[in-house]
Amino acid sequence: MRSLLPIAALLISPLAQARDLAVVEVTSSSEHSDDSGVSYAPKNVKDRKQTSAWFEGEEGSGLGAWIQLDLGQSQTITGLRVWNGYWLNEDMWQRNNRVKDLEVELSDGSKHSFTLQDVKAIEELRFPKAVSTQTVKLRIKGIHRGNTFNDTAISEVQIFDASPSEVVVPASFTASTTYPADGDANYEPGNVGDGLLDSMWCEGSKDGDGTGEWIELDFGSSAKVGGLVLSNGNALDLKSFMAANSAVKGTVTFSDGSKEALTIKPSMMEQTIRFASPRTASSLRLSFDEVRKGKEFNDLCISELRVVP
Numbered sequence: 031m032r033s034l035l036p037i038a039a040l041l042i043s044p045l046a047q048a049r050d051l052a053v054v055e056v057t058s059s060s061e062h063s064d065d066s067g068v069s070y071a072p073k074n075v076k077d078r079k080q081t082s083a084w085f086e087g088e089e090g091s092g093l094g095a096w097i098q099l100d101l102g103q104s105q106t107i108t109g110l111r112v113w114n115g116y117w118l119n120e121d122m123w124q125r126n127n128r129v130k131d132l133e134v135e136l137s138d139g140s141k142h143s144f145t146l147q148d149v150k151a152i153e154e155l156r157f158p159k160a161v162s163t164q165t166v167k168l169r170i171k172g173i174h175r176g177n178t179f180n181d182t183a184i185s186e187v188q189i190f191d192a193s194p195s196e197v198v199v200p201a202s203f204t205a206s207t208t209y210p211a212d213g214d215a216n217y218e219p220g221n222v223g224d225g226l227l228d229s230m231w232c233e234g235s236k237d238g239d240g241t242g243e244w245i246e247l248d249f250g251s252s253a254k255v256g257g258l259v260l261s262n263g264n265a266l267d268l269k270s271f272m273a274a275n276s277a278v279k280g281t282v283t284f285s286d287g288s289k290e291a292l293t294i295k296p297s298m299m300e301q302t303i304r305f306a307s308p309r310t311a312s313s314l315r316l317s318f319d320e321v322r323k324g325k326e327f328n329d330l331c332i333s334e335l336r337v338v339p
């Protein structure tokens with residue numbers, strides 16, 4: 031499934047209960063020059079895509095290089111999520127450097143040091159207590175060396191506050207079947223909850239087109255559920271979207287056994303689908319009754335699926 035791209039298992043943690051804050055500007059000490067039209071600009075860490083990255087443009091491995099995210103106003107933040115290295119695919123992640131020692135500097139000049147693991151998984155960094163800041167500067171202080179290139183990359187960053195989420199955050203995700211991981215990515219159901227448009231769940235039935243498959247979100251406790259915010263298919267770009275199957279009709283089954291039929295737009299644009307009857311539930315299962323066929327892969331994918339009150 032070559033045009034589907036990388037992912038990590040979603041970490042479920044207290045940070046997931048917080049809000050991913052908007053960033054108004056991203057700047058950096060340097061950036062790697064474009065390569066055959068591929069940009070390595072700092073804004074790539076805030077485009078909701080793991081397949082685009084900021085690369086430092088220094089001589090050597092980039093020690094001392096930094097990237098700064100500006101929240102536009104002072105906010106109380108509790109932690110970060112970092113997609114460390116170049117997540118284009120497994121091979122490029124291995125070839126390029128990853129950050130090992132990261133220094134996070136805040137508006138007041140305070141500094142926090144973190145050691146990042148050398149694994150292709152979402153890295154969660156938490157401050158000892160909530161801190162107020164307008165800017166978050168990430169400085170490379172040490173690296174895990176790539177096997178080919180001596181350039182260091184960060185693919186995506188999320189900054190979290192401590193406020194209750196505006197969305198219902200599932201404690202777990204399960205699915206009827208899952209497409210096996212390949213050299214590009216994994217296709218686990220948790221990918222629908224990571225906020226990124228190019229990480230997705232894909233069903234893994236041998237011959238089916240996704241009809242009859244389902245994905246289930248378990249909230250761990252009762253929650254008010256009023257609708258879904260859904261990014262259908264592979265939402266990386268139009269070409270990827272057209273390549274794989276996307277959903278057209280579905281049925282939601284709530285934890286109390288009640289059901290609602292849904293019409294889903296076969297569009298890569300994020301869509302909000304309100305339930306006819308909002309209710310309280312501890313889980314919901316979305317089963318797919320009809321799909322639109324892709325041009326290249328006969329597999330149904332869903333990139334994002336959030337529940338809203």
Ligand SMILES: [Ca+2]
Nearest residue numbers: 074079082185
């Ligand atoms: Ca990115």
Ligand SMILES: [Ca+2]
Nearest residue numbers: 221226229333
């Ligand atoms: Ca996703």
